[in-house]
Amino acid sequence: xxxxxxxxxxxxxAQEARAAEATPDRSPSGFQRIASLSELEPYGQFSKxxxxxxxxxxxxxxxxxxxxxxxxxxxGPVGYHQMKEGVFTCxxxxxxxxASTGRCLTNDHLCLRSYKIKVEDGGIWVQLVENPGT
Amino acid sequence: MATLIAKCSMEMDCPKEVVVWNYYDHEHVVGxxxxxxxxxxxxxxxxxxxxxERFYKLPIINLRASSLxxxxxxxxxxxxxxxxxxxxxxxxxEIQLDDLGPDRCRVTCTYRMDLPGPKRLLQPLFERVITxxxxxxxxxDAPMRVRRWxxxxxxxxxxxxxxxxxxxxxxxxxxxxxxxxxVRLPVPKTPESLPGSGYKRPFDESVEVGY
Numbered sequence: 001x002x003x004x005x006x007x008x009x010x011x012x013x014a015q016e017a018r019a020a021e022a023t024p025d026r027s028p029s030g031f032q033r034i035a036s037l038s039e040l041e042p043y044g045q046f047s048k049x050x051x052x053x054x055x056x057x058x059x060x061x062x063x064x065x066x067x068x069x070x071x072x073x074x075x076g077p078v079g080y081h082q083m084k085e086g087v088f089t090c091x092x093x094x095x096x097x098x099a100s101t102g103r104c105l106t107n108d109h110l111c112l113r114s115y116k117i118k119v120e121d122g123g124i125w126v127q128l129v130e131n132p133g134t
Numbered sequence: 135m136a137t138l139i140a141k142c143s144m145e146m147d148c149p150k151e152v153v154v155w156n157y158y159d160h161e162h163v164v165g166x167x168x169x170x171x172x173x174x175x176x177x178x179x180x181x182x183x184x185x186x187e188r189f190y191k192l193p194i195i196n197l198r199a200s201s202l203x204x205x206x207x208x209x210x211x212x213x214x215x216x217x218x219x220x221x222x223x224x225x226x227x228e229i230q231l232d233d234l235g236p237d238r239c240r241v242t243c244t245y246r247m248d249l250p251g252p253k254r255l256l257q258p259l260f261e262r263v264i265t266x267x268x269x270x271x272x273x274x275d276a277p278m279r280v281r282r283w284x285x286x287x288x289x290x291x292x293x294x295x296x297x298x299x300x301x302x303x304x305x306x307x308x309x310x311x312x313x314x315x316x317v318r319l320p321v322p323k324t325p326e327s328l329p330g331s332g333y334k335r336p337f338d339e340s341v342e343v344g345y
Binding site for chain 1 (some may be wrong): 325342
């Protein structure tokens with residue numbers, strides 16, 4: 001590696017380390033703050049990319065829940081349309097998913113991942129990685 | 135007889151292979167383009183050719199129409215689609231695909247239609263309708279193509295998703311970054327759909343939260 005390239009790597013690593021120190025958005029238990037509660041309005045749902053995970057957060061029966069927003073069919077956005085009667089319909093091919101479980105109603109073999117979630121300090125926290133060792 | 139011509143061209147932040155996938159992913163027209171297409175049927179399909187029937191609404195003149203369309207690849211850079219409308223009109227469309235680097239391409243569509251009547255009167259209307267149609271469907275397709283390319287580079291597999299998401303693990307750094315998108319035709323269909331049964335728009339209106 002050239003001197004210039006190695007200096008660039010060192011600088012990038014230092015910048016990353018500073019960013020991690022300055023970010024209070026990760027808890028030791030692996031939860032990450034991804035949004036404030038107000039982002040649920042006005043639709044009762046929103047989706048957001050966080051570290052290569054696209055997460056669909058929504059309110060159902062007074063509870064806040066999170067599913068993967070990536071349709072396992074071809075990768076479409078599950079939460080593009082507002083949830084209707086407890087069901088999300090993917091924009092691209094109309095694959096339907098039960099909001100409470102993530103179960104696909106169009107194809108029995110598909111399911112959306114549910115994310116563990118908590119609400120704290122006016123924020124929505126999601127656990128992206130549950131199996132860090134694997 | 136007048137030959138009407140319209141040409142539209144736009145650039146796209148994905149390789150041309152993703153655009154080919156998008157054109158051959160027939161099932162998306164009543165999903166992604168649900169405001170224009172009401173119904174779609176695949177009558178026959180093999181490798182890079184297909185015969186399809188579409189029901190849609192044309193912009194500007196607000197005309198409900200349907201057509202039988204035959205689509206095939208002239209070459210890896212050129213898709214040709216010939217659509218025969220129920221009124222006897224034939225729309226000949228050429229879709230030219232040019233690479234502009236590993237993550238960018240240009241799509242140029244040329245539309246031709248023979249119509250009885252004076253060209254100077256028909257050409258402006260033809261251009262307006264086609265340009266609006268191209269623009270509106272482009273606006274709906276563009277985020278689809280860009281997103282498809284994004285999830286593909288993250289390691290997405292059709293009918294499976296992203297392994298690190300499903301297995302609740304961390305994503306391996308750099309995984310999938312240099313993964314080319316294949317042109318594998320025909321694009322797999324929803325197993326639950328019966329061949330020839332068609333696809334219908336599930337709703338007329340929706341509250342769109344967005345991507």
